[in-house]
Amino acid sequence: MRTVEPPGDFNPHSLAEFAEAVLFLSDDDYLSASEFKNYFLSGSQPSDAEVELALQEIRRRSESFGRLYPFVEVDRGVMLDRSPTADLYACLMLLSLKNTNLRRVGDYQRSDPLFDSISRLAFRNNLGSTADSLIFGWPPRDDRPAKFSLAVAWVATKIGVALSGATILDIYKDAGVDVIAWKRFPDPRNGFVTLIAQNTVQFDFRNKPRDLMPSLWRKWLALGAEPIAGFAIPFSLPVNDPWWELITTDIHVVLDRGRLMHELKDEDPTGWPDWVEIQDFVREESVETDDDTDKTITLVRPRKGASSALAESQKSGAN
DSSP: OOOOOSSOOOOOOHHHHHHHHHTTTSOOEEHHHHHHHTTOEEEEEEOHHHHHHHHHHHOOOOHHHHOOEEEEEOOEEEEEOOSTTTTHHHHHHHHEESSSSSHHHTTTTHHHHHHHHHHHHHHHHOOOOOOOEEEEEESSOTTSSSHHHHHHHHHHHHTOOOSOOOOOTOOSTTOOEEEEEOOOSSOOOOEEEEEEEEOOOOSSOOTTTGGGGHHHHHHOOOOOOOOOEEESSSOOTTTTOOOHHHTTTTOSSEHHHHHHHHHHHHHHGGGTTTTTHHHHHHHHHHHHGGGGGOOOEEEOOOOOOHHHHHHHHHHHHHH
């Protein structure tokens, strides 16, 4: 069985993340409060009050993450529904863990297309039922041209707008854009929402949104106003994470794991074209390998407090 390192802090978010990972990587479907505390060394266990707050966090997630969230708080414990759709949340959770097979090998060609596909649907759904979306990131997928100027022209055709006539340099691969979504009206005019988004599974994600350049897309495409910006990560961030306030000064739509699940709540992922690949990824990342001896999976933990995060942001903005 894969083992998960207990968190060093006992805030509700960290404890809930730990409970989810323990259940997914075990053969159990239920984890009681007493069993949960036994995962910690004697004398270094969370208190009953801290465990209760963690259970309240599971309860909050089950209410806000949507119907595809596979956990529920029951009888002062956590129950996992192992129905096939649980693999959607499992995929996102496994992308959030350290020391997994994926992280040790660095085979992101296996994970990035899956996360891009999940994010594409979530951004589309965020714009509404009549919205559309495509994957733009590098390396090219589907029928996206490899040459950047041709790829921008391809996007213009997909959206149904003209090129503005500005020069499009081929120095870019994807200009930081992984997904493009839009919601048109049933007429040929502009004045509709277009979104460009970056997705990343990198642990050091906090400065990645700066790669997006909406002003360039306004030059390239005859959209009128600049497109709005989006950013998606598989990690679940605490509701009081200081990064959130910083990044939403520039990014209009931020999707972490909980928001991804919320935007996908009405989906039937078992019918997705890449559902088998998602399930295969979950199986491969969940099964212990010969290389896993004494290698414990760990949770992603915040690295900086509010003051240091703000200072770093201000410093980066001044450079």
